[in-house]
Amino acid sequence: MITLEVRDLVAGYGPVRVLEGVSLDLTGGEVVVVLGANGAGKTTLLRAISGMIPVQGAVRLDGVDVAGRRPEALLRKGVAHVPQGRGTFNDLTVEENLRVGGFTRTSAEVAEDTERWLDLFPRLRERRDQRAGSMSGGEQQMLAIARALMSRPSLLLLDEPSLGLAPLVTADVFSSIHSVVGELGTGVLVVEQNANLALGIADRGYVLETGSIVSSGTAAELSADDSIRRAYLGV
Amino acid sequence: MQLFVQRVFDGLQAGVIYAILALAIVVIFRASGLLNFAQGELAMFTTFIAWTFLDAGVPWWAATILAAVVGFGIGALLYRLLIVRLGGPAGNPLAIVIVTIGLFLILNDGAGIIWGANPAKVPRVFGDGRVEVLGAGISVQVLGLLGVLALLVIGFGLLFQRTKLGLALRAVTSNQESAGLAGVKVMTTLMIGWGLASAIGALAGTFTASQNASVDTNMMQVALIYAFAAATLGGFDSPLGAVVGGLIIGLVSELVVGYVDVIGPDLRLLPGFVLVLVVLLVRPQGLFGSAQVARA
């Protein structure tokens, strides 16, 4: 179990400021969703948390400030990040992708977990020796998640897992996420534009607009909020 | 027949060097997606270092290993101190190409200043002996080099396919950002990739010197051109392709110059490049390359 506290996080690209002081919390095996329109700063938020871009403010894991640490270091502290666009290693086979995911672990652990995720995602087992780049978007998203889980993270950051996927495939991806994290007790911070499915698996959520959190609440509260329903649920 | 066998081995003798240097180019390309035009001059520079050791009484094999170790260090530092400043694999490729060309000139002049421009004598590492193959007398030098090349290919094949370091190198090439997110130490991995390439280059250099029985500052320039042709022919992301490409280019050059009267030694470079052109028209990614490289 891990606690994540983000406090007054400011980040951007060069002179361009994208995050204007974001604060949010995640405790233990919670699934927390950050909703935001295209360009709101969702990707930037996850990149800032996992140390891919310079930041100001605090990112505390179990009370320890890790802001400014590189992704390699964050991973060793239990944070795994599935980037937007999935970030699979397209020239590597499915199995090799999983092995890279388990890079920080022993070969025995890698062998064991590889079988575990291949059992959970039978589509990946069928394509074990196939290049990741030759798979469909949904399969790549499953692979990206399995790859991240290979490090046995206590916190999983997911950047728009629904992006570019057909609605049925997205539903499949979300139900896989739901069952896996439920079983492992992994905390999940997922950013999404597509609120429907994300709120369905989330415990709590935040709404991000142009780099600032504008509202927050339980998944049920957010689903019931009229303005959120109009903006992110398409009703 | 005897003449043919002789020419085949002469071609292989040249081809081995192109193959080893092409392997160095491909290792860097695979690790960082960059081309190092100073690869040949780095090889020459480390060959002078080997020669310095030889001159001090170190046996040739130890001098070669020492040169490879120094080459590893130079390659790794070059990446860390220069290429990273230019943005590494994410930097402007044109700027990096220009810088490696500048490095080419610096190393060439530097070696001239340190060791003098006049060729220095070196011994033939595998001796001057000859063995008879199908009626032709083949120097053991060629056979020894082919053996070294085979070991390098097997060694690097195993490194890339079977070791954790190889997996890291391939992951970094495929998607640097995701490699970092998976806990791979990207900077260290790239330094090792550049180091390995320069160590291989040092071997190409010392073997060239041993074939020519001399070392001089311009010894790797033609070989570098052939090595780029070899890497192009074989496919820039394929170590096996680089080696096969190097051997084919060596063979084709030798056989065409030997058997086609209008193409004399002055046009030596031509046949290999015509071959590269023809292959690229049919298979833009090269013989063993994967298709993405052609699109990139």
Ligand SMILES: Nc1ncnc2c1ncn2[C@@H]1O[C@H](COP(=O)(O)OP(=O)(O)O)[C@@H](O)[C@H]1O
């Ligand atoms: N590499 C970058 N350089 C400069 N600006 C960027 C970069 N990436 C994103 N931005 C800008 O930052 C803002 C937030 O982008 P992003 O975090 O990708 O939003 P989201 O993921 O919510 O769609 C956008 O205005 C975008 O144009």
Ligand SMILES: [Mg+2]
């Ligand atoms: Mg985004």
